[in-house]
Amino acid sequence: MSELQPFAETLSSSPQLFARLLPTVYFDRYITLDPPIRPSLRSPTQFRPCRINTSALPNTFGSSVVRMGECIAVCGITGYIIDSSEAGPSALYTNVDVVGRTGPPQSELMSMSEWMYETALAANLFDPAQLKIEDTAQTLVLQAQVQLLSQMYSGDVAWAALLAALAVTRIPKAILADDEETLTADFATEPVIRFSSSETKKLELNSENLPWCINFGVMEGTGLVLADLEGRVEEVSVQGSITVITSAGNNSIQNLSISAGKSLISKDHIRQCIALAKQRAAELDSILQSQIHNGNG
């Protein structure tokens, strides 16, 4: 009789095992309840809690740590000097990586890096003229290094970290050395540039309302819209996705990416997502602003 007990125990496996083996069935068990709920116990249109900390990293022009649900991203902004004539279309270069990994970056991260660079370029976050170094033919170019700290990661958290870091970025004042000179691209000489460690100037962004990135999923069959997908279970069970980059306060949208998967995405879905995204953008603006004013920003 005692041998039956262990057998009975192993048959009733833990919810975590169920989620790993059959994520779509596990998800289904929750979402088909009335009212529908997700395994994370969020309602379909509920966003993850978000925490933002700024200016925590030393040796950067600006930095941030953003946590959304279980995803954490850290962004540090530094800069380097180039000749104005060699400047490319963008004054901001972004790189995304996962902390603790070695070897070449995964293709998903490479794709995310490219997406962030293109989005930053199109979003026109700040006027690059602020980075020009006066009385020289040189300019500063910003480099944003985003590190993903958690097992789970997504583009929207990385992008949020970038925005928060830019919002507190301060450009150090350039001092032209009077004792050293350097060659420029056209073989003239210019004084070497050093940066003041005390005098800094805030990087002015083009708007107080930042263009946040907000993701949604659209289910196959029911067409239910789920806000802020997170985790493997949701990723595998909900393949239709709509990603919106938009800011509060106006009716313009900066980026809209739709990948239907097997779902039928209608105009109503798109309208609903844009409306929710605008609300979330306003919410994120206020979380960031209150952190900057109350914290060390």
Place this chain on the structure above:
Amino acid sequence: MTVLDTARRSAASATTSFLYRVDGSASWKVGTSHIIVSVSGPIEVNKRDELPDVATVEIVVRPDTGVTSTREQFLQDRIRKVFATVIVLDLHPRTLIQIVVQIVQSGDSKMLNTMTLSASINATYMALLDAGVPVRSTVSATSIIYYKTQADEVSSWPGGVGVLIDPSRTELERIEQDIMSVHTVAYELKGGKIERLVLSESVGSFTEDQVLEAYDSAAKICQSTNETMREAVINGVQQKSRWRET
């Protein structure tokens, strides 16, 4: 409200079955973009990449100039998102479908990759057909760009907004500074009729109404691109059936 000037659109042309060592190949030319795609599959797959219930899809994008960069990864990712649901993967489990996209000429201006993406999607679909890979439906894609018109130019839309559909590189460079938004849209069709939106990438500054309008315009364009594909397929089959005439 849409006033679609399809006459301004560059005509697309496709050829297939010109590569010999692969199962299928297609070339798609539109504007100044030229993409060649080869498809091999279902073929043998590494044990490491093997999936027990579906075929593995490998997509490689090779640039026209320079070395492979994150840009190609981005394109690969978007192309994969389109075809992962269109190809009937569960008919060929534990096999590989290998798609190689060679950009012969991107046809994009320096900062964009919309034409590369839409032309690659079209070329990939034609190559899949040529290789005989089972697909659920037809896919076609297009690029639509909205820009601010100069004072002397006639604009298609009220409010000084011009539209380019599948433009050439010269046209893109001419309006580069005035670009308002760029939309790359792909639709799924069945029986020549639009079924649903499969992929869309919209970048720039636009309103909800503008982007939904862009989707409607794209649907009409994708329908006519589908017609171009049908003709190319008919020509291809007629070519292949030449031996029957003797």
